[in-house]
Amino acid sequence: MFKKFISLEWKQFKRSANFNKGLAIKIFMGIGVFFLLMYAIGAGVFLYFGLEEFFPETKPWTLVNNFILFWFLLELTFRYLIQKMPVIHIKPLLILPIKRKSVVHYGLSKSLISIFNFIPLFILLPFSVVLMIKGQSPTNVIAWFVGVYCISLSLNFVTLLINKSDAIFYSIIGVLVCLIGLEYFEILKISTFAGKAFNFLSQNTYVSLLPIITLIASYYFGFKFMYKNLNLDNLDTKIKNVNTTDLSWLNRFGDVAPFLKNDLKLIWRNVRPKKTVLSAGIFLFYALYFILVKQSGGNLPVLMAFAMMFVTGGFAMTFGQFVPSWDSEYYQLLMSQNIRYKTYLDAKWYLMGFAVIVSFILATPYIYFGWRIYSLLIAGAFFNLGINSYLVLFGGVLNRMPLKLNEKAKAFGNTQGFKMSNMLIALPKIFLPMLLFGVPYAIWGFNSGIITIIAFGIVGILLKNYILKKIENTYQKTKYKMIAAYNQKN
Amino acid sequence: MIQATNLTKKYGDVTVLNIKNLHIKKGQSIGLVGNNGAGKTTFFNLLLDLIEPTTGEILNNNIKVDKSEDWKPFTSAFIDESFLIGYLTPEEYFYFIGELRGKSKTDIDDFLTQFTEIFNDEILNKKKYLRDLSKGNQKKAGIIAALIGEPELIILDEPFANLDPTTQIRLKKMLTSLTKNKNVTVLISSHDLGHVTEVCERIIVLDKGNLIKDLQTSPETLKELEAHFTV
Numbered sequence: 001m002f003k004k005f006i007s008l009e010w011k012q013f014k015r016s017a018n019f020n021k022g023l024a025i026k027i028f029m030g031i032g033v034f035f036l037l038m039y040a041i042g043a044g045v046f047l048y049f050g051l052e053e054f055f056p057e058t059k060p061w062t063l064v065n066n067f068i069l070f071w072f073l074l075e076l077t078f079r080y081l082i083q084k085m086p087v088i089h090i091k092p093l094l095i096l097p098i099k100r101k102s103v104v105h106y107g108l109s110k111s112l113i114s115i116f117n118f119i120p121l122f123i124l125l126p127f128s129v130v131l132m133i134k135g136q137s138p139t140n141v142i143a144w145f146v147g148v149y150c151i152s153l154s155l156n157f158v159t160l161l162i163n164k165s166d167a168i169f170y171s172i173i174g175v176l177v178c179l180i181g182l183e184y185f186e187i188l189k190i191s192t193f194a195g196k197a198f199n200f201l202s203q204n205t206y207v208s209l210l211p212i213i214t215l216i217a218s219y220y221f222g223f224k225f226m227y228k229n230l231n232l233d234n235l236d237t238k239i240k241n242v243n244t245t246d247l248s249w250l251n252r253f254g255d256v257a258p259f260l261k262n263d264l265k266l267i268w269r270n271v272r273p274k275k276t277v278l279s280a281g282i283f284l285f286y287a288l289y290f291i292l293v294k295q296s297g298g299n300l301p302v303l304m305a306f307a308m309m310f311v312t313g314g315f316a317m318t319f320g321q322f323v324p325s326w327d328s329e330y331y332q333l334l335m336s337q338n339i340r341y342k343t344y345l346d347a348k349w350y351l352m353g354f355a356v357i358v359s360f361i362l363a364t365p366y367i368y369f370g371w372r373i374y375s376l377l378i379a380g381a382f383f384n385l386g387i388n389s390y391l392v393l394f395g396g397v398l399n400r401m402p403l404k405l406n407e408k409a410k411a412f413g414n415t416q417g418f419k420m421s422n423m424l425i426a427l428p429k430i431f432l433p434m435l436l437f438g439v440p441y442a443i444w445g446f447n448s449g450i451i452t453i454i455a456f457g458i459v460g461i462l463l464k465n466y467i468l469k470k471i472e473n474t475y476q477k478t479k480y481k482m483i484a485a486y487n488q489k490n
Numbered sequence: 491m492i493q494a495t496n497l498t499k500k501y502g503d504v505t506v507l508n509i510k511n512l513h514i515k516k517g518q519s520i521g522l523v524g525n526n527g528a529g530k531t532t533f534f535n536l537l538l539d540l541i542e543p544t545t546g547e548i549l550n551n552n553i554k555v556d557k558s559e560d561w562k563p564f565t566s567a568f569i570d571e572s573f574l575i576g577y578l579t580p581e582e583y584f585y586f587i588g589e590l591r592g593k594s595k596t597d598i599d600d601f602l603t604q605f606t607e608i609f610n611d612e613i614l615n616k617k618k619y620l621r622d623l624s625k626g627n628q629k630k631a632g633i634i635a636a637l638i639g640e641p642e643l644i645i646l647d648e649p650f651a652n653l654d655p656t657t658q659i660r661l662k663k664m665l666t667s668l669t670k671n672k673n674v675t676v677l678i679s680s681h682d683l684g685h686v687t688e689v690c691e692r693i694i695v696l697d698k699g700n701l702i703k704d705l706q707t708s709p710e711t712l713k714e715l716e717a718h719f720t721v
Binding site: 270 | 569577621
């Protein structure tokens with residue numbers, strides 16, 4: 001039976017509308033995945049030697065054990081946000097003489113073939129090999145490896161279970177933040193407790209039975225969950241009661257208000273935009289990495305400018321790059337209703353402006369790192385408002401991919417919404433702030449770099465009508481192509 | 491109201507629509523009939539400037555539809571589900587369309603009261619998103635939304651398909667009264683010859699993209715059409 005399913009999948013892949021067009025991209029992504037796995041192997045090897053180098057007083061294995069709980073929570077977060085759950089087109093299968101059990105088993109096994117299950121494997125395996133080379137007992141290392149990897153795989157099925165429930169996700173995030181906070185302020189060293197447990201695992205082979213049982217249990221619950229939901233009632237849509245929020249306060253924005261209201265509902269009520277915006281939140285912390293690296297070694301302000309731009313530009317980067325594809329499901333309506341293209345683009349600009357301002361406010365704590373960092377944050381906000389927003393809108397013309405709103409995006413292997421042109425339009429977004437800051441910085445110093453970016457941003461904001469008019473022209477020119485592309489259902 | 495001249499649409503070598511000259515007067519109700527692939531939806535899409543004509547042009551109230559956006563304020567349409575915004579409730583959708591056409595929330599609430607019969611308690615106040623409604627109810631919502639804001643030209647593609655018999659009859663009544671009382675041009679396509687002949691004063695038959703019959707509806711029209719389509 002599995003063989004038949006696999007052949008169906010293969011046909012689905014080979015006969016999909018954009019198979020040929022997508023092949024180059026698939027090869028490209030394949031190379032990307034290859035490099036990612038190579039990095040993972042490198043990270044696994046480096047993990048041992050790096051820890052040994054920086055923290056010579058503790059054994060690397062013990063250190064890894066101490067912090068592995070955080071890794072698991074982080075992994076779960078990423079899985080929830082990005083990992084796509086297996087989709088089998090079961091509707092035609094339901095009435096055929098196929099055992100439901102085998103359909104479910106197939107679906108669960110398919111979910112294992114995911115980059116999220118390979119990355120931990122490719123990190124853990126070399127790390128374990130290094131451990132053995134460094135003289136740890138092979139049986140202990142193997143038991144530890146099996147145990148840790150089983151937990152990682154259990155997370156695969158746990159993701160499947162919590163996928164439908166936001167509440168659980170937010171509580172996991174909450175737990176993660178609390179644990180990090182407690183750890184950081186040394187109130188409760190959770191790493192000691194977790195460390196004890198995992199160190200115990202690394203010394204006692206039989207303990208690895210526990211994670212194995214966890215894995216089996218999570219598979220069992222995943223199976224029960226899918227089996228229960230394997231009927232048409234639950235298949236199409238879980239009909240949830242709607243939550244209507246009063247958004248009339250947005251009416252003050254006049255013409256663009258109806259679109260802003262719609263876009264907020266779009267984000268709130270559809271799986272894919274919601275997750276996209278949630279993952280945009282991660283960008284708020286992006287610059288932290290650079291700041292922390294800077295504290296342990298040298299760093300260029302130019303790189304800092306680049307990083308701080310991302311802090312307020314996360315939304316424009318993640319959500320913005322799929323404007324207007326988010327509206328692809330009903331683009332024909334927008335094109336024939338009483339809407340001026342200009343107003344539509346204006347509304348999208350305001351939406352991104354909101355996001356910049358909101359993330360700017362949320363990023364206030366960066367002031368802790370000093371005025372220089374904070375002034376870069378301000379400059380980044382101006383850049384995003386006055387320059388990046390237009391680049392994003394212009395990129396939308398090139399990105400003509402229909403999007404299914406209520407379906408999660410797949411990380412890797414899914415070409416929906418991915419195009420070479422996206423990459424090209426992303427380049428100026430990345431290099432412009434470095435250039436605008438870097439050149440004056442090199443000649444006149446830090447402040448002039450900041451002033452240059454802000455000046456360009458303000459000019460951009462002032463020229464909004466003119467620039468949007470230009471963008472509108474390109475949208476008008478490609479209107480038919482866009483409609484035709486959006487009409488193609490994969 | 492509508493003037494199509496030398497209008498053709500080709501995909502590659504295949505001509506899917508070829509209309510030399512078609513004039514539709516204001517206030518007329520037009521039924522477009524034809525088998526699958528006759529070019530009905532293509533014509534509607536051209537009229538709404540959703541696809542580009544290969545040659546020729548369409549004037550809507552003397553406005554070239556592919557050159558100016560000025561026809562949008564007085565034109566409305568429901569072609570298929572891609573005219574619905576799935577993540578809105580029907581009420582929110584009506585309000586949205588209302589806002590686009592300068593109607594306040596209370597205007598829309600008033601407007602909707604006349605359709606209580608058609609909605610049959612399955613659309614309003616159900617706390618459901620449009621994407622979770624049945625095909626038939628989605629269609630009802632789409633058709634009603636196309637009537638918002640006193641449009642002068644209403645385009646409906648297959649309005650009767652997917653609707654239950656009761657609603658079909660109510661919809662027919664509604665469309666007839668629409669064209670009688672007001673200065674509204676209605677353009678519908680249908681596979682149901684009975685329905686179009688009842689509702690429309692003029693029937694246009696398309697076949698493989700060509701306009702082959704143009705009839706003023708009379709008691710004999712239905713028979714004539716049935717004879718035409720009997721192979």
